[in-house]
Amino acid sequence: xxxxxxxxxxxxxxxxxxxxxxxxxxxxxxxxxxxxxxxxxxxxxxxxxxxxxxxxxxxxxxxxxxxxxxxxxxxxxxxxxxxxxxxxxxxxxxxxxxxxxxxxxxxxxxxxxxxxxxxxxxxxxxxxxxxxxxxxxxxxxxxxxxxxxxxxxxxxxxxxxxxxxxxxxxxxxxxxxxxxxxxxxxxxxxxxxxxxxxxxxxxxxxxxxxxxxxxxxxxxxxxxxxxxxxxxxxxxxxxxxxxxxxxxxxxxxxxxxxxxxxxxxxxxxxxxxxxxxxxxxxxxxxxxxxxxxxxxxxxxxxxxxxxxxxxxxxxxxxxxxxxxxxxxxxxxxxxxxxxxxxxxxxxxxxxxxxxxxxxxxxxxxxxxxxxxxxxxxxxxxxxxxxxxxxxxxxxxxxxxxxxxxxxxxxxxxxxxxxxxxxxxxxxxxxxxxxxxxxxxxxxxxxxxxxxxxxxxxxxxxxxxxxxxxxxxxxxxxxxxxxxxxxxxxxxxxxxxxxxxxxxxxxxxxxxxxxxxxxxxxxxxxxxxxxxxxxxxxxxxxxxxxxxxxxxxxxxxxxxxxxxxxxxxxxxxxxxxxxxxxxxxxxxxxxxxxxxxxxxxxxxxxxxxxxxxxxxxxxxxxxxxxxxxxxxxxxxxxxxxxxxxxxxxxxxxxxxxxxxxxxxxxxxxxx
Numbered sequence: 001x002x003x004x005x006x007x008x009x010x011x012x013x014x015x016x017x018x019x020x021x022x023x024x025x026x027x028x029x030x031x032x033x034x035x036x037x038x039x040x041x042x043x044x045x046x047x048x049x050x051x052x053x054x055x056x057x058x059x060x061x062x063x064x065x066x067x068x069x070x071x072x073x074x075x076x077x078x079x080x081x082x083x084x085x086x087x088x089x090x091x092x093x094x095x096x097x098x099x100x101x102x103x104x105x106x107x108x109x110x111x112x113x114x115x116x117x118x119x120x121x122x123x124x125x126x127x128x129x130x131x132x133x134x135x136x137x138x139x140x141x142x143x144x145x146x147x148x149x150x151x152x153x154x155x156x157x158x159x160x161x162x163x164x165x166x167x168x169x170x171x172x173x174x175x176x177x178x179x180x181x182x183x184x185x186x187x188x189x190x191x192x193x194x195x196x197x198x199x200x201x202x203x204x205x206x207x208x209x210x211x212x213x214x215x216x217x218x219x220x221x222x223x224x225x226x227x228x229x230x231x232x233x234x235x236x237x238x239x240x241x242x243x244x245x246x247x248x249x250x251x252x253x254x255x256x257x258x259x260x261x262x263x264x265x266x267x268x269x270x271x272x273x274x275x276x277x278x279x280x281x282x283x284x285x286x287x288x289x290x291x292x293x294x295x296x297x298x299x300x301x302x303x304x305x306x307x308x309x310x311x312x313x314x315x316x317x318x319x320x321x322x323x324x325x326x327x328x329x330x331x332x333x334x335x336x337x338x339x340x341x342x343x344x345x346x347x348x349x350x351x352x353x354x355x356x357x358x359x360x361x362x363x364x365x366x367x368x369x370x371x372x373x374x375x376x377x378x379x380x381x382x383x384x385x386x387x388x389x390x391x392x393x394x395x396x397x398x399x400x401x402x403x404x405x406x407x408x409x410x411x412x413x414x415x416x417x418x419x420x421x422x423x424x425x426x427x428x429x430x431x432x433x434x435x436x437x438x439x440x441x442x443x444x445x446x447x448x449x450x451x452x453x454x455x456x457x458x459x460x461x462x463x464x465x466x467x468x469x470x471x472x473x474x475x476x477x478x479x480x481x482x483x484x485x486x487x488x489x490x491x492x493x494x495x496x497x498x499x500x501x502x503x504x505x506x507x508x509x510x511x512x513x514x515x516x517x518x519x520x521x522x523x524x525x526x527x528x529x530x531x532x533x534x535x536x537x538x539x540x541x542x543x544x545x546x547x548x549x550x551x552x553x554x555x556x557x558x559x560x561x562x563x564x565x566x567x568x569x570x571x572x573x574x575x576x577x578x579x580x581x582x583x584x585x586x587x588x589x590x591x592x593x594x595x596x597x598x599x600x601x602x603x604x605x606x607x608x609x610x611x612x613x614x615x616x617x618x619x620x621x622x623x624x625x626x627x628x629x630x631x632x633x634x635x636x637x638x639x640x641x642x643x644x645x646x647x648x649x650x651x652x653x654x655x656x657x658x659x660x661x662x663x664x665x666x667x668x669x670x
Contacts, residue, residue, distance in 0.1 A: 013282055013283050014297050014302045015282030015283075015293060015296045015297040016050060016053075016054065016279065016282055016283075016305070017301070017302045017303075017304075017305030017306055017308075018282075018295065018296030018297055018298065018301030018302050018304075018305050019046065019050060019275065019278060019279065019282065019296055019305065020046075020047065020050060020304075020305035020306075020308040021296075021301045021302070021303075021304030021305035021308055022043070022046065022296065022301070023043035023044070023046035023047050023050070023308065024043060024047075024304065024305075024308040024311050024312050024315075025043075025304065026040040026042065026043035026046075026255065027040055027041065027043035027044060027312065027315075028040075028311070028315050028341070030043070031315065031316065031319055032319070032328065032334065032338075033328075037255055038255070038256065038257070038258065039254045039255040039256060039257060039258030039267075039271075040255065041133070041258070041260075041263075042251075042254045042255065042258055042267075042268070042270075042271040044148045045216055045254075045264070045268050045271040045272055045275070046251075046271060046275045047148065047152075047312075048148075048151070048152070048213065048216040048217045048220070048272070049216060049217070049219055049220040049223075049272055049275040049276055049279065050220060050275065050279065051152055051155075051217055051220060052155075052216070052217035052218055052219060052220025052221040052222075052223075052224075053220035053221065053223055053224045053279055054220075055156070055159065055220075055221070056163065056220065056221040056224035056225065057224055058074070058077065059074060059159075059160055059163050059164075060163070060224070060228065062074070067164055069367070070160070070164050071160055071161070071164070072367035072368055072371065073367050074156075074160045075156075075160075075367070075371055076367040076370045076371055076374075078153075078156055079370070079371055079374040079375075080356055080357070080362060080370065080374065081353075081357070082149070082153070082309075083374050083377070083378055084352050084353070084356045084377075085309065085310055085313055085348050085349075085352045085353050086117075086146075086149070086313060087118070087377065087378055087381045088348070088352060089310075089313040089314060089317065089348070090114065090117055090118060090143070090146075090381070090385065091381050091384065091385055092317075093114065093142045093143065093317040094114055094385040094388050094389070095388060095395075096317070096321060097110060097114075097142050097317075097320070097321070097324075098388045098389070098392060098395040098396060099395055099396060099397050100321065100324055100325060100396075100397060100398070100574075100576055100577075101140075101142075101321075101324050101396075101398075102324075102396070102398040102400040102401070102570050102571070102573075102574075103392065103396070103398075103400060103401060104400070104513065104570055104641070104642065105137070105436065105462060105513070106136075106137045106140045106513045106514070107137075107140060107141070108129075108137075109125070109126070109129035109131055109137070109141060110140075110141050110142065110143065111389045112125045112128075112129065113125045113126060113129070113141055113143040113144065113146075114142070114143040114385065114389075115382070115385070115386070115389070116150075117143045117146040117149075117150070118378060118381070118382040118385070119378075119382075120149065120150045120153035120154060121150055122143055122144075122146040122147050122149075122150050123147040123150040123151055123154075123208040123209060123210075124150075124208075124209075126144065126147055126204070126208050127204060127205055127208055127209065131144075131204070132203060132204035132207065133147075133204065133207050133208070133260075134260045134261075136512060136513070136514055137513075137514075139319075139320070139323055139514065140320060140323055140324060140513075140514065141320065142316065142317040142320040142321065143317075144316065145312065145313075145315075145316035147208050151208075151209075151210050151213050151217075152217070154210045155210060155213075155214065155217050159217070159221070162183065162184050162187075163184075163221070166181050166184065166225075181225075184218065184221075185222075187214060187218070188214065188215045188218040188219075188222070189215075191211060191212065191213070191214035191215035191218070192215040192265070194206075194211045194212050195212035195213070195215065195264045195265040195268070196265040196266070198211075198212050199212070199262060199263065199264060199265040203261065203263075206263075206264055206265065207263060207264060212264055212265070213264065215272075216264070216268060216272050219272050219273075219276050220275075220276065220279070223276050223279060223280065227280075227283065232280060233280070233283075233284065233285075234280055234281055234284035234286065235284070235285065235286060236286060237286050237287070239284075240281045240284045240286055240293075241281075241290055243277040243278070243280050243281045244277070244278065244281040244290035244292060244293050245290060246274075246277050247273075247274045247275065247276070247277030247278035247280075247281065248274070248278065248290065248292045249274070250270045250271065250273055250274030250277070251270070251271055251274040251275070251278070253270050253274075254267065254270040254271040254274065258270070258271070278292075278293070278296070281293055282296065282297070306349065307345050307346055307348075307349040309349075309353070310344075310345040310346070310348035310349045310352075310353060311341065311342075311345035313345070313348065314341055314344040314345045314348060315341045315345070318337050318340045318341050318344065319337060319341075322336075322337045323514075324571075324577065324580075325576045325577050325580065326577075326579055326580060327579070327580040327581040327582065329581035330581070397574065397576070398570075398573070398574050399573050399574055400570050400573065400641075404648055405637050405638055405647060405648050405649040406570065406573075406638060406641060406647050406648055406649075407443070407647075407648040408439070408440050408441070408442045408443045408641070408645075408646065408647065408648050408651055409442050409443060409446075409648075410443065410446065416446075416450050417446075417447050417450035417451050418450075418451075419450065419451065419452075419453045420451045420452060420453070423452060423453060423663075424453055425452045425453050425454040425666050426453050426454070426455075427495070428452070428454040428455070428497065428498055428499070428666050429454060429455045429456075429457060429493065429494055429495070429498040429499070430445060430448070430449055430454055430455065430456045430457070430498070430499050430501060430662065431457045431459065431489075431490050431494065431498065431499070431500045431501065432445050432456065432457070432458040432459065432460070432501045432503060433459045433460075433466050433486050433490070433500060433501070433502055433503070434459075434460060434464075434465060434466050434467070434468075434502055434503040434504040435460065435461065435462060435463060435464050435465045435466070435468070435503075435504045435505060436460055436461075436462040436463070436505075436645065437460075437503050437504050437505050437644070437645060437646075438458060438459065438460035438501075438502075438503040438504065439458060439460035439462075440503075440641070440645040440646045440651075441458075441501075441503050441646065441651065441658075442458055442651070443648050443651035443652065443655075444646075444651035444652070444654050444655045444658050445458060445501070445658075447651070447652070447655040447659070448655060448658050448659035448662050449662075451659055452659065452662060452663060452666065454662075454666065457489070457493070459486045459489065461478075461479065461482040463479070464478070464479035464482050464483065465504040465505060466483055466486070466502055466504060466545070467502035467504065467538075467541070467542045467545055467546075467558060468504035468505060468506055468538055469506055469535065469538050469539060469542055469558075469601050469604045469605065469608075470504070470505065470506050470507070470508070470534070470535060470538060470601065471534040471535070471537075471538050472534065472537045472538050472541050473541060487545075487548070490549075490552070490554070491552060494552060494554055495553075496552070496553030496554070497553065497554075497555070497666065497668075498554050498555070499554070499555045499556075499557055499662060499665045499666065500549055500554050500555070500556055500557070501557040501558075501559075502545075502556065502557070502558050502559075503558075503559050505644060506559070506560065506561040506562075506601050507561040507562065507563075507564045507594070507597060507598060507601065507644070508522065508525040508526050508531075508564070508597070509525075509564055509643060509644055510522060510564050510565060510566045510589070510643060511565070511566045511567060511568070511585065511643050512568075512643070513568050513571065513642055513643070514582070515582065516566040516567065516582070516584075516585045517566075526597055532600075535600055535601075535604060538604070539604045539607065539608065542558075542604075542608055543608065543611060543612070546608065546611075546612045546614075546615050547612070549614075550612060550614050554614075555614055555616065555665045555668065556612070556614060556615045556616065557615075557616045557617075557618055557661065557662070557665060558605065558608075558615065558616070558617055558618070559617075559618050559619070559620060560598070560601070560602060560605060560617055560618065560619035560620070560621060561597075561598045561601050561602075561621065562620055562621060562624060562644065562646070563589065563594055563621065563624050563625055563630040563632075563640075563644075564589075564594070564643055564644045565585075565587055565588075565589055565630075565632050565640060565643045565644070566585035566586070566589070566643065567582060567583050567584070567585045567586060567587055567632075567643065568582065568641075568642035568643050569587055569632045569633065569638050569640055569641065569642065569647070570638075570641050570642055571583065571642075572587075573638070587631060587632035587633055588629050588630065588631045588632075589629060589630050590628070590629055590630075591625050591626065591627070591628055591629055591630050592628075594621075594625070594630055598621070605617050616661065616664075616665060618657070618658065618661045620654050620657065620658075623653060623654055623657055624639055624650070624653070624654075634649070634653070637649045638650070639653065
């Protein structure tokens with residue numbers, strides 16, 4: 001990777017902008033509908049290779065400077081190139097999402113991702129929130145796309161230093177040290193090895209973090225170094241057509257066949273090598289490339305490439321907002337959303353990117369001062385966004401924020417329930433344990449505990465069922481640790497006569513927060529041999545936990561299956577989202593249909609009760625359903641927040657029944 005500082009980088013290559021245009025359009029098509037281009041997400045990998053190549057070119061042109069001027073000049077150029085458009089896009093996204101995105105599990109990670117995105121760390125936020133790129137709620141987080149910018153920004157912290165020492169190895173490195181080129185190549189190989197290992201052990205981490213992506217950017221840098229040394233440069237028409245053909249074939253293969261679960265290794269190899277080959281052909285000093293290279297060198301492709309950064313910034317927030325509101329299932333919203341992307345991205349390019357890039361004032365400003373100015377502007381923008389995040393109730397237009405019927409917890413200003421006269425259960429504890437459905441009973445458990453004067457301990461973890469009877473507890477490290485800690489807390493805190501309420505999803509869902517399930521999916525989840533076997537294992541697990549609680553002298557309370565619905569009410573409760581296709585299945589369902597589906601779980605509960613007489617079954621179903629159908633609403637008031645979790649109003653409807661059962665268990669002396 002040793003470069004000669006006396007060489008001059010080649011002139012602007014329009015085809016590289018065309019390749020950027022191809023990359024951003026592939027990502028855009030994939031994000032509209034991945035069925036149209038299954039491997040469209042590889043556009044990010046194309047960007048990585050191009051970035052490595054172009055950044056190397058920029059740095060090599062300034063390789064004769066001192067280390068401080070070399071680094072300060074680079075970071076000034078990068079910050080002025082990236083930050084203005086990014087900060088404006090992030091702030092606009094913060095404001096719009098704060099207006100129209102309801103608070104829910106589907107949006108739970110949004111604010112954290114957005115806050116980290118200001119500082120080039122959103123990939124770490126996505127890892128900490130356990131959101132893989134192909135998981136359900138990713139499509140509803142308007143800041144997700146910034147993970148790739150974060151990877152590049154983190155690469156920029158290390159790469160310029162390595163390249164500077166590669167340019168001047170003899171003057172800077174101590175005797176006996178490996179030179180910078182050797183170190184860089186070693187890091188590249190280590191990154192590829194990390195991608196291979198981590199993809200199979202922790203795929204989200206492999207997808208998001210620089211350690212597994214460094215090699216992709218470095219391939220572009222290595223290609224540029226090879227061109228400087230006149231190695232691997234296409235000098236003949238025949239060779240150029242050959243590298244064009246191979247590069248195009250590799251990209252087509254990746255677009256059509258890239259496996260999401262085996263990414264970035266090995267499936268990132270094809271687009272990375274394909275991009276490198278196309279770049280090699282595009283910068284070749286001979287004419288006569290392939291049809292593909294001719295298209296990439298065209299004016300339209302070049303213009304799309306020029307606005308590709310702004311188009312990448314804006315396309316995802318626009319798509320996310322439409323998913324939250326009108327949806328993207330028909331031609332009208334698709335057309336409007338595409339037009340919004342084009343308008344916003346071209347405006348960003350012409351009125352933000354170009355003015356900043358061409359500003360004489362900024363070009364003549366000292367690098368350190370320009371960097372400080374950029375960071376100050378970013379900090380002020382971040383603080384403004386933080387003010388919005390910290391006061392969501394002042395901005396959000398959704399009834400889920402404005403109406404207590406939707407909330408399953410009290411605000412600090414809300415009054416508590418008065419204690420029941422003549423009752424004193426101040427020595428009693430109620431433990432509510434389970435998945436997110438345990439958390440969805442928070443208000444109901446609070447009301448009952450306050451009336452009875454007992455202490456309430458809620459221990460929920462989304463996606464980790466305990467005594468669900470539908471399926472065994474998740475065996476993942478996170479869930480196993482949660483179950484162990486919950487059981488340990490109960491064993492060390494509870495006293496004889498306390499109640500442990502195991503609350504979990506006990507009916508197969510009919511839909512998620514993002515879509516309704518097909519009849520085939522519903523039937524498979526309910527009556528397949530695998531589903532029956534899972535229920536059998538779950539009953540064995542419930543038996544063991546009930547026995548463990550009995551040995552402590554505790555009473556066990558389990559809720560029978562509640563109704564489930566095909567559409568999530570919270571996504572259809574506002575004027576700006578009622579037309580969303582997710583609402584089409586409606587909010588009523590046949591009681592007879594649900595009763596039939598409850599049968600296997602009710603049978604498991606009956607068998608558990610026979611073996612463990614200290615186990616009590618509480619059935620909220622009759623209170624939530626009419627004689628012939630179940631509805632997610634009681635009049636205009638929501639009984640359910642989404643397709644299976646209770647709302648605040650639903651909690652209040654069930655509170656008297658739950659309190660009566662809890663009172664019975666507290667007073668029981670057996």
